[in-house]
Amino acid sequence: MKKSRVILTMLLSILLAAGIFVYYQFNKPHRDFAAEEAAYTLSAEGLVKAYQQDPSLSDSLYVDQLVAVSGEISQLKENALLLSPGIYLSLDSTQSLAALQVGQQVSLVGRVLSYDPLLEEVKMDNARIQN
Template structure:
C-alpha cells in the first residue's frame, strides 16, 4: 500500500516538473538573436522599397517576423534614445529604409560615413512612409 502511494506521487512529480520547467522556459523565452540568425532573405535597399511600393500586403507577409539582410548606401546616421539609427536610401525613390540598431552596435557605427555601402541585418516590421527595421546589426 505504502509503495503504491509512493509510486503514484513519484509518477505525478515526474509528469508535472518537466511541464512546469517547460512553461517557465517558454515564459522567459529570449528574443530572437539577430546576430546569430541566418538571414532568410538577402536583398538591396532598392528592391525592398520597390517591393513594398508595388504590393505592401504581400511584401509584409513575406518579410515581417523574419530576419533579412539589406544592402544599400548610407543616407543618414543618427541616434535615438542612445541607440543608432541608420537610414538607407535609394536615389530613385522618396522612401528610405530606417534601421534601428541594437545598443551593442553603437561602437561600430562611429566609423561609418554617409554614402558608404553597407549591409544591415534585422527584423522588418513593415512600411509607413519608409520601410522600418528593428533590432538591426551591422554585417561586414
C-alpha cells in the same frame, strides 16, 4: 452540493491552467537575432520597390524575418541610420555607428517591422553591420 463542487473544481482547474500558460508566455527566452542567418538578401531599392508594388504580399514575406539589405547611407542618427531610398534601421545595442559615414555603401541584417506608406519607408530593428 455535488454540482457546485464540480463547477468549483472546473473553475479552479481553468484558472490554474491559465496561470501556467501566462507564466510560460512571459518567461520564454528572447529571440537571439545575432545567432540567426538572414532569410532574404535584397538591395535597399529592391525591398522598397517590393513594398510599393504589393504591401500585403511583402508583409507576408518579410515582416518578422531577418533580411540582409545593402545600400547607401543617407542619414545617421544616434543609434539608427537611413538607407537610401527609404529603409530606417534601428541598430542592435552592441553595434556602433562610429565607423560609418553618410554616402558609404553598407550591408546590414535586421528584422523587418513594417512599411510606412506615408513616408515610403521600411522600418527594421535589431540591425547589425555585415561589412
